Amino acid sequence: MHTVPVASKRRQEVITLRDVAKRAGVNVATASRALSDDRRDLVSDETASRVVEAARELSYRPNPIARGLKTNRSYTVGVLIPDLTNPLYPPIVRGIDDALGPLGYTPLVANTDNDASRERMSYDALRTRIVDGFVIATAFRRHPLVDEAIAADVPLVLVLRNTDARNAWAVCVDERAGVTGAVEHLHEQGHRRIGHVAGPQVMSPAFERFLGFTAAAAELGIETSKELTTFAEAFSIAEGRRACRELLERGAGPTAIIAANDLLALGCLDALGEAGLRCPQDVSIIGYNDMPFAERFMPPLTSVRIPGYELGLRGASVLLDRISGEDSTPRTEMLSPRLVVRASTAPPKRTRPAGRRRAVAPTR
Amino acid sequence: MHTVPVASKRRQEVITLRDVAKRAGVNVATASRALSDDRRDLVSDETASRVVEAARELSYRPNPIARGLKTNRSYTVGVLIPDLTNPLYPPIVRGIDDALGPLGYTPLVANTDNDASRERMSYDALRTRIVDGFVIATAFRRHPLVDEAIAADVPLVLVLRNTDARNAWAVCVDERAGVTGAVEHLHEQGHRRIGHVAGPQVMSPAFERFLGFTAAAAELGIETSKELTTFAEAFSIAEGRRACRELLERGAGPTAIIAANDLLALGCLDALGEAGLRCPQDVSIIGYNDMPFAERFMPPLTSVRIPGYELGLRGASVLLDRISGEDSTPRTEMLSPRLVVRASTAPPKRTRPAGRRRAVAPTR
DNA sequence: ATGAAAGCGCTAACAG
């Protein structure tokens, strides 16, 4: 005794355009026209409504696979995300989702793990599925895959990654403005010796933030000796801690530190604690990204907020423009970040907090 | 002067099976067989390797769209997620991803916003795209869409949601074990009056945790009067705060509280602070889910960790088994959570912390 | 073991 094979069970339920056409008493081509948005006017109103009616009655669902085979369009777009478990990305994906859905597009999201070979595999798998384009949220400044895709004229938009490629489409964040805001905030509070725990310079945002820091400090006439910047080799708590420790050991005595990202900031907090320094009393800290629950940390973290959702929304929207050919000149959109002030920043004490230069007497 | 239309530009690059066949000097049918895993043996080794060689030389990529049209399979599975920005879900998606990828399946992830109509739309959109099955991570105990899909025999597996539906496939967490662990931990530390801030009972995990709490307390002979449980109407900080405030105002004087989720626990912390109580000195708190950075909160939160990644991994894997027909009897897998002890729990003081019953003298 | 031919469900080109 055998059960009915699944295939045959499904088969009988599928309503095809042919069924609709038959019921409406027209040819499949006519039915196809009546049901399509941009070809409806090739059909008389009377027939069209009869077809639509028939489709409704049969609760017909067009098969996008078949359509795609013919039109070479799939109404899907590939989304390459370095790491979905990084709280930075879900809002971006959400934005992409929200921009795509209403227009009948479906995102195919792939985690690349920040790993070139995994990324390549995902990219190939998606191209093979005939996605109409890509939203790529990789942060690397040099990126062969992206270069190749751009050269091959694959419709794509870069998100969260500044680029100077002449023919790249991108939606990114004005990192320099973000850092400038952070530096100005500290400056207004009276800080004059501001350190920077920079991120890995192979990543576009890290690089931009470093440049921004240097520029902003110079602008405000703040000392920016090399002594005051250290580089983390990854956006991680451990690296933030290491880099901050290095910064403190140099004895340059920063009264505030801008970290290139919240995880680095968390690491800085750890390093400060180990050195017996308190935040914000001894040293102020500013993070970057304003990750969820930053307000719950010890102390609540001042951070530069990135408009993740809007980034995704705009990115997908730009891609759609490009795919539909409405817009054909490469463009880069720049969104503005915003400083969210919390308790990890405060005016500096009058004395030098860290090591050396104990010459100055404490003021009371 | 016109630029070349995109369509024609793409066209020329696409290598089709016909090209491979031509180059290998065989018929497309033969080429198709040679390239397919389960039909290769219908072809002589000699021809097969010639075809494979030709495919490699042309770097041929089969078009899954065309294949799907014929086979009525798409090698995609729909993934319904309530909210990707909730840190609970990314690991699950990641797990699903990792289980699917190696087998050539692609997940189509849709955010449902915990909203029935959005969910319906996503579901329809995905079915229409001929997904081979669904992984559904909704938490609601009653769920018409799921019932309908199960009735329609759509291959699906529920993840993170216990169910007693006879023919449902599911991978879920042993919530009762999780709560029991939490209660036992508190009991061992000497707590005897343990409160519970329960989650919305329409959600399966919230409901299970509540049942688990009652059962575990009874088992250990701990008082479980209704007085010691309050219900939050959502898994949010605000509701946790409200429910905890309510609990404290009753004056039952719990020395510890188990919250049905970390956000509720955070709300409890807030309510405690407002009431002038300290955690863990006056009242211990245990959360649930062990969300990222729970160790960074004030105080670092003791929490029950859910194996999100494994949940996704197993869920997708079970779905694949089911799709391929390898396994045809509905089954539910149960994964175990694990208590992560941090600083929000400590032995109770000897005195009653909250209001009433001041009769007992402080011991020193 | 291989080829020829017929579609999968749809859209596009061409007639009428």
Place this chain on the structure above:
DNA sequence: CTGTTAGCGCTTTCAT
């Protein structure tokens, strides 16, 4: 306006 006729790229009979 509408019907006829070809396919899109692939798999699957059915012959051979």
